[in-house]
Amino acid sequence: xxxxxxxxxxxxxxxxxxxxxxxxxxxxxxxxxxxxxxxxxxxxxxxxxxxxxxxxxxxxxxxxxxxxxxxxxxxxxxxxxxxxxxxxxxxxxxxxxxxxxxxxxxxxxxxxxxxxxxxxxxxxxxxxxxxxxxxxxxxxxxxxxxxxxxxxxxxxxxxxxxxxxxxxxxxxxxxxxxxxxxxxxxxxxxxxxxxxxxxxxxxxxxxxxxxxxxxxxxxxxxxxxxxxxxxxxxxxxxxxxxxxxxxxxxxxxxxxxxxxxxx
Numbered sequence: 001x002x003x004x005x006x007x008x009x010x011x012x013x014x015x016x017x018x019x020x021x022x023x024x025x026x027x028x029x030x031x032x033x034x035x036x037x038x039x040x041x042x043x044x045x046x047x048x049x050x051x052x053x054x055x056x057x058x059x060x061x062x063x064x065x066x067x068x069x070x071x072x073x074x075x076x077x078x079x080x081x082x083x084x085x086x087x088x089x090x091x092x093x094x095x096x097x098x099x100x101x102x103x104x105x106x107x108x109x110x111x112x113x114x115x116x117x118x119x120x121x122x123x124x125x126x127x128x129x130x131x132x133x134x135x136x137x138x139x140x141x142x143x144x145x146x147x148x149x150x151x152x153x154x155x156x157x158x159x160x161x162x163x164x165x166x167x168x169x170x171x172x173x174x175x176x177x178x179x180x181x182x183x184x185x186x187x188x189x190x191x192x193x194x195x196x197x198x199x200x201x202x203x204x205x206x207x208x209x210x211x212x213x214x215x216x217x218x219x220x221x222x223x224x225x226x227x228x229x230x231x232x233x234x235x236x237x238x239x240x241x242x243x244x245x246x247x248x249x250x251x252x253x254x255x256x257x258x259x260x261x262x263x
Contacts, residue, residue, distance in 0.1 A: 001029040005040050013043050022046070024082065026053035033058045033066035033087065033099065042071040050082025058087035064096025066121070067103035072130040073142050075108040079115060086120030088158050097159045097183045098122045106130025106142030116153040124154035129166035129197065143197070145169055158182035160190040161212065166197040172204045181213035188212040188237070193225040200228040209237030216261070217241035221249035233257040
């Protein structure tokens with residue numbers, strides 16, 4: 001089903017004022033997560049709405065990197081509704097850990113809500129940077145900024161349920177993060193910028209965590225990477241967050257309010 005969905009999105013991209021959103025009705029849709037740029041590819045000012053009974057199922061592949069829904073170097077994107085089921089159980093081979101459900105890189109003003117993501121070879125949702133080019137054709141790094149994730153259910157993903165890397169101004173509310181396991185780090189949420197990068201201003205509120213193999217939340221600054229400003233409030237889980245820094249990295253400005261880490 002991937003080529004037809006992307007064809008419609010590219011037609012919309014060519015006439016951006018023609019439509020308000022794409023709607024995918026209830027049913028099962030098979031997604032080629034390595035096709036061209038990988039999966040369903042969204043561009044500027046596009047809204048993807050799915051019925052609560054829409055199920056996207058990733059087709060098994062042998063690639064280290066893949067994604068079911070992808071946006072890179074874009075702005076003003078909405079993803080809402082539906083269930084994404086990754087190809088963890090049909091993956092061919094054992095290498096790689098980057099088969100994601102939703103992959104947002106180098107994007108600004110992205111809203112993800114009411115989505116269930118499970119059984120991915122990598123992360124349920126990944127937020128990070130995009131290595132692209134500017135208008136003059138020069139290579140440029142685009143970091144993500146202004147991401148909200150609300151009322152989502154991420155569970156049984158192989159690496160992390162949510163990875164927050166090279167991104168600023170992230171708000172995560174009313175979400176469930178359960179049973180991440182399979183390959184490290186294996187956290188409900190992993191806040192971990194890459195080497196020489198910074199992640200700042202992250203708020204996690206009213207979320208629950210259960211059964212993630214290594215823990216609820218990891219906040220990690222290493223290899224000259226820095227985490228600045230994390231607020232965790234009104235959350236529940238079976239383990240307290242882990243904070244660690246070293247090798248030139250740092251973690252600062254972590255505030256916890258009214259959390260219950262007793263299970």
